[in-house]
Structure formats: C-alpha cells, structure tokens
Amino acid sequence: MSEIKIKEIAPNLFPKGDYISPGLSTIKPDSCFPNMILGNKYDTFWLYLRRDIPHNWYVDQRRSDVGFVSRDEAHILYNTALKFQGKKALEIGCWMGWSACHLALGGVELDVIDPMLSEPLFNESVTDSLKRAGVKDSVNLIPGYSPQTVEEVANKFNRKWSLIFIDGHHEAPAPLNDAIICEQLAQADALILFHDLSSPDVGQGLDYLKAKGWHTMVYQTMQIMGVAWRGNVEPVMHQPDTTIDWRLPPHLQNYAVSGANQTAKKDKLGATLKAVQPYTFLSEAQLLMRYSQVKQVYDYLFWLPKMLWQTTSRKKFFNS
Numbered sequence: 001m002s003e004i005k006i007k008e009i010a011p012n013l014f015p016k017g018d019y020i021s022p023g024l025s026t027i028k029p030d031s032c033f034p035n036m037i038l039g040n041k042y043d044t045f046w047l048y049l050r051r052d053i054p055h056n057w058y059v060d061q062r063r064s065d066v067g068f069v070s071r072d073e074a075h076i077l078y079n080t081a082l083k084f085q086g087k088k089a090l091e092i093g094c095w096m097g098w099s100a101c102h103l104a105l106g107g108v109e110l111d112v113i114d115p116m117l118s119e120p121l122f123n124e125s126v127t128d129s130l131k132r133a134g135v136k137d138s139v140n141l142i143p144g145y146s147p148q149t150v151e152e153v154a155n156k157f158n159r160k161w162s163l164i165f166i167d168g169h170h171e172a173p174a175p176l177n178d179a180i181i182c183e184q185l186a187q188a189d190a191l192i193l194f195h196d197l198s199s200p201d202v203g204q205g206l207d208y209l210k211a212k213g214w215h216t217m218v219y220q221t222m223q224i225m226g227v228a229w230r231g232n233v234e235p236v237m238h239q240p241d242t243t244i245d246w247r248l249p250p251h252l253q254n255y256a257v258s259g260a261n262q263t264a265k266k267d268k269l270g271a272t273l274k275a276v277q278p279y280t281f282l283s284e285a286q287l288l289m290r291y292s293q294v295k296q297v298y299d300y301l302f303w304l305p306k307m308l309w310q311t312t313s314r315k316k317f318f319n320s
C-alpha cells in the first residue's frame with residue numbers, strides 16, 4: 001500500500017460538524033481510513049453517548065455501532081503527542097486505529113493493546129491505515145487485554161510509558177484497573193488521557209489518579225476527555241466549542257475544565273440542590289449523584305424511540 005504524506009491542513013478544510021479547538025495544530029488522515037463514514041448516533045444503545053452534542057460522530061461502515069474519537073478529540077491526542085515526540089506511548093483500545101494514527105502522527109513510539117487485534121479483519125485494517133499514514137514503523141500492535149497484557153508488555157520490554165491513552169473496556173471496574181496499572185508503569189514525568197468520561201465508570205479511573213496526587217483536568221468535547229499529569233509535563237489547552245451549551249455530569253463537577261468558565265452554571269445547580277436538600281434524606285453529594293442518574297435516564301428515554309426505530313428499519317432492510 002503506498003504511503004500518503006499527511007500534512008497539516010487549514011481548519012476550514014474540515015467538513016461541517018467537525019469542531020477543532022483554536023490553538024491546536026490540525027491534521028487530516030481521513031484518506032487512510034477508506035471505511036470511515038459519518039455515523040448515526042442512534043445506531044448504538046450505549047447509555048453514555050452524548051447524542052445531543054452536534055459534532056460529527058465517525059464510525060467504520062463495517063461496524064457502525066462503535067464510534068471513533070471525534071475530530072476535536074483526535075486533535076487533543078495529536079497535539080499532546082507532539083509534546084512527547086520520540087517518547088514511548090501506550091494506547092489501550094484502538095478499534096480501527098483512528099486514535100492510534102493521530103498519536104503516531106504526533107511522533108511518539110506507540111504500543112497499542114486491544115483484543116480485537118487478534119482478529120485478522122481488524123489487524124489487517126489497522127495495519128493498512130497506519131501504513132497509508134506512513135506511521136506503521138512506529139506502532140507496535142499487540143493483541144490482548146488490559147491490564148494483564150499491559151503488565152506483560154512492560155515486563156517483556158522493560159517498558160515505562162511517558163504518554164498513555166485509555167479507551168478500552170468502559171465498564172467498572174475496568175477503567176479503574178487500567179488507571180491502576182498505568183499509574184504503576186508511567187514514567188515519573190507522564191501524562192495519561194481518558195476518553196468517554198461521560199461515563200461515571202470511566203470517571204473512576206481519573207478519580208483514582210487525582211487521589212494519587214496527579215494534576216487533573218477535563219476537556220469539554222463530545223464524549224468528554226480527561227487528563228492527568230505529573231512531573232515535568234504540561235497538558236495541551238483546549239477551548240470548547242462556544243456554540244454549545246456544555247454541561248458537565250455531576251460525577252465530574254469537581255474537575256477544572258480546560259478553557260471554560262462554568263462557575264455560574266455550576267453555582268446555579270448547586271444553589272437549587274442546596275435549597276431542596278433539607279427536604280430530602282440525602283447528603284448534597286448523594287443528591288447530586290441522584291440528579292445525575294435521573295437526568296441520564298431522562299435523556300436516554302427521550303432518545304430510545306429513535307434507537308428502536310433505527311434497529312427495526314435496519315432489520316427490515318436486511319430481511320427484504
């Protein structure tokens with residue numbers, strides 16, 4: 001497969017619905033992913049997909065129920081990797097290689113761990129995309145499950161990582177276990193990124209690093225990213241899309257948001273909950289958590305008919 005030279009391109013050359021934070025260097029490896037299409041957010045039943053955020057959600061047309069990191073999120077990865085050029089990086093969960101490609105284009109030496117890599121279709125597809133982008137030589141694709149395989153790779157190659165991206169198994173206690181092994185195997189100067197922090201299960205991973213004394217912050221993106229860092233490294237700064245009325249789920253209320261001033265909104269919610277709290281048997285934290293759960297279920301029920309309709313139409317199409 002011939003390699004395509006991926007160049008920095010102007011932000012206005014991206015499709016409508018692709019937001020990229022000002023201040024980030026831009027790159028567009030789309031041609032290396034011939035099966036990438038615009039996804040339908042109602043094709044998946046995942047509770048924590050933020051279907052109300054009007055940013056493009058890309059998928060692979062062969063498996064359209066699993067999304068890639070959004071354009072903005074891919075640029076957070078790319079720009080972070082640029083700060084770690086030549087250093088060892090680890091990705092847990094690559095799917096079709098979109099996020100891995102952005103990290104590798106940023107110039108890191110990347111180990112990628114994903115059980116899907118043991119399936120020929122996935123391995124060949126990821127390999128092909130990375131070759132097209134001209135970065136295959138700097139990426140080590142390893143079939144396996146975190147945290148076991150992370151530990152094995154570290155022992156086998158005597159490896160510690162400076163940059164780590166966690167986007168693997170999303171259900172508790174997996175993200176916490178990923179964070180625990182990564183904190184042990186991270187360099188003294190290190191940065192760890194999370195995707196899909198809209199899920200409280202993933203939030204447990206970031207909470208763990210915060211409790212261990214790492215600096216932390218979240219990025220208001222389609223699925224919310226989180227960053228934890230220690231030692232002599234700095235995260236990239238990000239400006240959320242100003243056209244969106246961003247909300248932070250209650251499990252993230254105590255985190256700083258890069259580039260955002262959400263104090264007023266947070267205080268408004270805090271004041272309302274404070275006013276009703278004496279009439280409940282709950283602490284303020286419990287009340288916040290209950291509010292979050294009810295709000296999530298409310299949104300989900302609102303989206304459910306569309307998701308069911310989508311599934312039924314697809315079945316009809318395939319049966320006809």
Ligand SMILES: C[S@@+](CC[C@H](N)C(=O)[O-])C[C@H]1O[C@@H](n2cnc3c(N)ncnc32)[C@H](O)[C@@H]1O
Pocket residue numbers: 066067068069092093094095096097098099100113114115116144145146147167168169170
């Ligand atoms: C949402 S997808 C990742 C998407 C990818 N980061 C991107 O944006 O291009 C999640 C991936 O995690 C992988 N995964 C699930 N459990 C895992 C585990 N225990 N260790 C590593 N990867 C895992 C899945 O196979 C899947 O490919």
